[in-house]
Amino acid sequence: MPEKEPTILESYIIFSETNFQMVKALSYGIGSIGLAIALYRVKPFAKFRKPSSIPSNFLHKKVQLKGTVIRIEPSCGTLLMVDHKPLIPLPRLSSPKYLPIKIAGVDVRANGISWLQIILSGKEITFIPLVKEKDYVTCLVSMKQNKEYIKIGEELTKVGFAMVTKDVPYDKDILSYYKRLLKAQKWAQNNRNGDWHFIKNSTLLWRIQQNLNNKLKSVLPTFIVRQLNI
Numbered sequence: 001m002p003e004k005e006p007t008i009l010e011s012y013i014i015f016s017e018t019n020f021q022m023v024k025a026l027s028y029g030i031g032s033i034g035l036a037i038a039l040y041r042v043k044p045f046a047k048f049r050k051p052s053s054i055p056s057n058f059l060h061k062k063v064q065l066k067g068t069v070i071r072i073e074p075s076c077g078t079l080l081m082v083d084h085k086p087l088i089p090l091p092r093l094s095s096p097k098y099l100p101i102k103i104a105g106v107d108v109r110a111n112g113i114s115w116l117q118i119i120l121s122g123k124e125i126t127f128i129p130l131v132k133e134k135d136y137v138t139c140l141v142s143m144k145q146n147k148e149y150i151k152i153g154e155e156l157t158k159v160g161f162a163m164v165t166k167d168v169p170y171d172k173d174i175l176s177y178y179k180r181l182l183k184a185q186k187w188a189q190n191n192r193n194g195d196w197h198f199i200k201n202s203t204l205l206w207r208i209q210q211n212l213n214n215k216l217k218s219v220l221p222t223f224i225v226r227q228l229n230i
Contacts, residue, residue, distance in 0.1 A: 051135075
């Protein structure tokens with residue numbers, strides 16, 4: 001009676017038992033290659049000091065990064081000089097060099113520079129890189145405060161210390177951000193906040209509205225005032 005041909009599974013078991021060390025080494029090798037590829041894509045140890053060091057796939061995937069704002073530079077439309085914090089920090093002996101970040105979608109005014117120095121200097125921020133330029137990287141910037149994330153571009157615009165520009169890439173997520181900037185700017189205009197106090201003359205109707213808003217703020221609970229956006 002002819003012998004029965006072993007199945008594929010049985011053949012694999014026989015091969016594994018007779019070549020255990022080779023199979024083990026092969027498995028470790030495949031695992032090591034997969035880990036190396038994953039580390040290359042995520043770059044957990046990389047400390048970004050210049051725009052060109054940020055991988056392009058970080059921009060496409062909108063990877064959120066963290067860092068500490070060291071100082072504010074009033075150049076190239078106002079830059080945040082950020083000490084980037086890698087996912088897995090390592091001791092470094094080289095002299096510090098900071099990543100120049102520009103807040104997306106806004107033109108920061110003179111008062112805005114002072115505001116940024118007060119609010120952000122020495123604070124940790126999160127930033128999502130959008131566009132790499134030679135001298136800076138344009139980012140969405142936010143800061144955690146009281147368990148909430150403050151969108152710096154929107155806050156700057158709302159207090160009237162920045163004007164909305166169109167230097168943001170077309171993307172459905174970024175378009176949503178741009179619309180929020182326009183809404184914040186409209187609010188700043190209507191309330192004559194910051195630079196808008198000097199750009200737009202106050203009318204009698206505006207002064208009456210402001211007096212009414214101030215009275216409502218004094219008598220209504222805070223959460224209602226926020227809902228009414230007054």
